[in-house]
Amino acid sequence: xxxxxxxxxxxxxxxxxxxxxxxxxxxxxxxxxxxxxxxxxxxxxxxxxxxxxxxxxxxxxxxxxxxxxxxxxxxxxxxxxxxxxxxxxxxxxxxxxxxxxxxxxxxxxxxxxxxxxxxxxxxxxxxxxxxxxxxxxxxxxxxxxxxxxxxxxxxxxxxxxxxxxxxxxxxxxxxxxxxxxxxxxxxxxxxxxxxxxxxxxxxxxxxxxxxxxxxxxxxxxxxxxxxxxxxxxxxxxxxxxxxxxxxxxxxxxxxxxxxxxxxxxxxxxxxxxxxxxxxxxxxxxxxxxxxxxxxxxxxxxxxxxxxxxx
Ligand SMILES: O=C(O)CCC(=O)C(=O)O
Ligand SMILES: [Fe+2]
Numbered sequence: 233x234x235x236x237x238x239x240x241x242x243x244x245x246x247x248x249x250x251x252x253x254x255x256x257x258x259x260x261x262x263x264x265x266x267x268x269x270x271x272x273x274x275x276x277x278x279x280x281x282x283x284x285x286x287x288x289x290x291x292x293x294x295x296x297x298x299x300x301x302x303x304x305x306x307x308x309x310x311x312x313x314x315x316x317x318x319x320x321x322x323x324x325x326x327x328x329x330x331x332x333x334x335x336x337x338x339x340x341x342x343x344x345x346x347x348x349x350x351x352x353x354x355x356x357x358x359x360x361x362x363x364x365x366x367x368x369x370x371x372x373x374x375x376x377x378x379x380x381x382x383x384x385x386x387x388x389x390x391x392x393x394x395x396x397x398x399x400x401x402x403x404x405x406x407x408x409x410x411x412x413x414x415x416x417x418x419x420x421x422x423x424x425x426x427x428x429x430x431x432x433x434x435x436x437x438x439x440x441x442x443x444x445x446x447x448x449x450x451x452x453x454x455x456x457x458x459x460x461x462x463x464x465x466x467x468x469x470x471x472x473x474x475x476x477x478x479x480x481x482x483x484x485x486x487x488x489x490x491x492x493x494x495x496x497x498x499x500x501x502x503x504x505x506x507x508x509x510x511x512x513x514x515x516x517x518x519x520x521x522x523x524x525x526x527x528x529x530x531x532x533x534x535x536x537x538x539x540x541x542x
Pocket of ligand 1: 433
């Protein structure tokens with residue numbers, strides 16, 4: 233059950249900067265991120281149901297393409313392209329669209345997958361990316377405000393881009409939990425996860441308790457803090473370990489929207505004091521991905537601490 237992890241109502245009209253509800257929600261976000269490193273957003277009647285239907289329909293088409301085609305999804309940035317055909321993870325496949333809020337970038341991804349073109353795919357995926365980026369920016373702004381460092385929000389957002397990963401875990405057609413995606417922490421600043429209502433995400437608490445996340449309504453979106461946010465917050469926010477376990481007869485499709493800063497991130501000085509001595513050196517966020525791809529990075533217990541911890 234995910235009952236312990238807070239679900240916050242993002243459908244209210246008064247969720248606007250400056251209102252009481254905005255302030256109390258910001259406080260709840262900060263609390264959830266410090267305690268669990270994640271929380272659930274419920275958009276209720278504000279959920280873009282048509283768009284979500286179109287996106288998930290498009291994902292079925294995308295994953296049905298030949299493996300050779302999907303393998304063309306490559307970027308210079310590490311960890312951004314096609315993942316699949318891994319013997320230990322036979323149910324998993326995923327692809328990445330870097331800078332997904334740019335129509336040009338989604339078009340160029342689409343052109344690789346469908347050289348003859350697929351306007352419907354590029355348009356609906358781009359629309360989803362814009363929608364998820366807007367949600368992420370709202371959450372991020374509330375995080376910055378809750379720490380009284382809102383002056384750093386604009387420069388942060390101006391140098392942030394989004395990697396949209398689309399994931400499929402094929403139905404195992406059995407009832408036991410099958411590993412869909414290995415335990416990891418996200419390397420992003422923030423992540424927004426959404427799924428086709430087939431559950432499977434399992435989050436670990438600070439104490440090591442594993443919690444199955446119930447996202448079985450299309451109105452639910454999971455926000456996860458990544459390693460970069462944990463470091464930026466000087467270890468106030470928790471970057472939770474999580475994995476995907478699937479069972480049953482229905483394929484699981486999910487969307488992960490990851491924010492990455494294209495510059496150097498550092499702990500705001502407001503978050504350093506006697507009780508919270510500086511724990512991280514300023515770090516190049518994309519460099520964290522490169523470090524994670526090295527043997528030392530991949531094998532380290534806590535990659536962000538190994539990368540830039542003090
Ligand atoms: O499929 C999911 O819901 C989670 C995927 C995930 O954790 C990731 O891609 O980092
Ligand atoms: Fe993840």
